[in-house]
Amino acid sequence: MSKILLLNPPGDKTYLRDSYCSKVSKAAYLTPPIDLLVISGYLHPKHQITVLDAMAQKHSAGQALDRIRDISPEYIISLFGQASLKNDLDFFALLKKELPVAKLLVTGDAGFDDTEKLLTSNPCLDAVLLDYSSPTWLGYLDGQRAGIADIAYVQNGVYNVPRSGPSKEYSIGIPRHELFPYKKYRMPFARKLPYAGVVTDFGCPFKCDFCLIGQMPYKLRPVPEVIDELLYLKKLGIKYFSFGDQTFGADRERTERMLSEMTSNQINLPWGCFARADLLTEDGLLAMKRAGCELLMIGVESGDQEMLDRYHKNITIDNIRRAFALCQKHGIRTVATFILGLPGETEASFQKTMDFALELDPDLASFNVPVAKPLTPLTAEARSRGWIKGGGQDQSSSSNIFDGETAGFRIEEWRRRAIHKFYLRPGFILKRLKGISNLTELKINLAEAVALLKGQP
Ligand code: SF4
Structure with a gap:
């Protein structure tokens, strides 16, 4: 030992x-x-x-x-x-x-x-x-x-540096959440605390050019092991959890089985997850809701189809529009994540993204900048073309590591405009205030608002 x-x-x-x-x-x-x-x-x-x-x-x-x-x-x-x-x-x-x-x-x-x-x-x-x-x-x-x-x-x-061969499954037993300071973890929309993170898979079966996760082998945890972990979290007193899977529900048949076992085992905890818009169906969303899902975080990335295609997101503007409409119809809250300033971004594509963000009207929008993730096609292209100018690698900052095509020089201005335009709408503020149902949510929302005013969301 x-x-x-x-x-x-x-x-x-x-x-x-x-x-x-x-x-x-x-x-x-x-x-x-x-x-x-x-x-x-x-x-x-x-x-x-x-x-x-x-x-x-x-x-x-x-x-x-x-x-x-x-x-x-x-x-x-x-x-x-x-x-x-x-x-x-x-x-x-x-x-x-x-x-x-x-x-x-x-x-x-x-x-x-x-x-x-x-x-x-x-x-x-x-x-x-x-x-x-x-x-x-x-x-x-x-x-x-x-x-x-x-x-x-x-x-x-x-x-x-040898690598193991491909494997479809991995089994880790039950992570020891009780050893971690789990009462200190928090996230917007975790309307009850304590909050925990659970994974049911590793990697991602998709391969967007800017994302390191897509370069990892995709494998799944056995469903009974996930259910055992959720039962254990309930005993620990966890009141809300997020699935940390990068694309929850990528394997449809297994997801249906897991959701139904969550319901039959009476997990009865609210949860959120990351999802891809093109994988969402109305029946699937309703099954997720029955199992406790309250929140979807969806990678929109851009409102410009050409940018989505260029970076192999393999998704259409209509897929995204439909996914947000379904969530709104069934009362599932949404976080839309965007990337501003990928090489090739122009004032026109930025404007399309802004218009799309307002049209989708998610409960929260996260405007990020691209970073040079190792192993990705974007980084390989940027390196070969000399576009990487060095500096920070933080996707939530306002500085852009890429200096190629039109991306680098507008990023700070674009991010500031996006945040102001999205968050400082009276309708948005009113909607957020109405959505607050308890003191925990109020505290988390106030912390976010302070960060916004400081210009660092
Ligand atoms: S951005 Fe999302 S869908 Fe694309 S490879 Fe990464 S995790 Fe998968």
């Missing part, structure tokens, strides 16, 4: 680093670190697990180091984000100085950008997990160093 610390490192900002999609948190978001939850399922009960979520605990680097010194782990498995790259590497260097014997394994989007160079130029990192949902890398914790798949490390000067 090894002594293992699962770590969400401290930061100079509130970072969300999980699910290979790091960003700076918007005011009301502090989501559970899904990757570490999955890993906790794998480790239990074979290893002694401690969790330090320094983001949720609001620990400074010094406080986190003190805690880690006390824990004295043999292995540290830490989140590692592109959006927090410098912050994380600085902390890892301090950590290695304090605990030189502990092995430091990292997981996150930052681990995929030239992994061999990352490992050789940062001796504080012992290994990078290339697929935390794969059980193969667990051998590393038992001292194996030869032929282990899905984990990258340098051994005697040789870079190890």
Whole structure:
């Protein structure tokens, strides 16, 4: 049995680093670190697990180091984000100085950008997990160093990077939510707390050009295991949860089975999920609603069909229009996410996106900027054309890393205009106020409004 610390490192900002999609948190978001939850399922009960979520605990680097010194782990498995790259590497260097014997394994989007160079130029990192949902890398914790798949490390000067073959399923047992500070996690629309995150799959079967998740192998957790986890969350006192799947319901037959088992097992908890507009049917949406679904987060990305096609979103404006109309018809709340400033964006395409955002009238709109995610076709194209100008990798910031075609120079202005036009409508404000049903929601909405006024949603 090894002594293992699962770590969400401290930061100079509130970072969300999980699910290979790091960003700076918007005011009301502090989501559970899904990757570490999955890993906790794998480790239990074979290893002694401690969790330090320094983001949720609001620990400074010094406080986190003190805690880690006390824990004295043999292995540290830490989140590692592109959006927090410098912050994380600085902390890892301090950590290695304090605990030189502990092995430091990292997981996150930052681990995929030239992994061999990352490992050789940062001796504080012992290994990078290339697929935390794969059980193969667990051998590393038992001292194996030869032929282990899905984990990258340098051994005697040789870079190890074998990958396991495709697999349709992965089984992690029950993630140990009780070890995490779950009462501190929150998100807009979680109208009751405590709130938890649950995954039923890994990766995504689609391949949008800007998205790292689509480059991951797509695999599913067994339905009975998901149901057991939901029953356990109920016992823990969880009142609301989100499915962290990047595209909930991609496998229709299995989703129907899972929803029906949620109903027959009387899970009876409200929940939200990420969904693709083209996968939504009226019957499917009604089955989700019967199982407790209250909120869909839908990637709209752009109101310009040419931009959707260019980045292989494989979706039509009409698919999206229909999905939002269905949600409104059946009282499911919606979050629409957009990407402003992809290479090729013009004033005309931006205007189409703005008009579309107002037409769809979601309950919340998230206007993001593109980032250069490793392994993606967008990043490969941008690198080959010299479009990457360096700088931040935070999709919720107002600066654009791409300097190609028309994208780079308008981004700050576009984002500001989008936020003002969408959020400062009297009708929108009234709708949000009417939708608040309790004190928890009121507090979360106030935090969001403060962030908006500060210009950082
Ligand atoms: S559908 Fe969503 S998660 Fe899947 S590749 Fe596209 S953007 Fe990524």
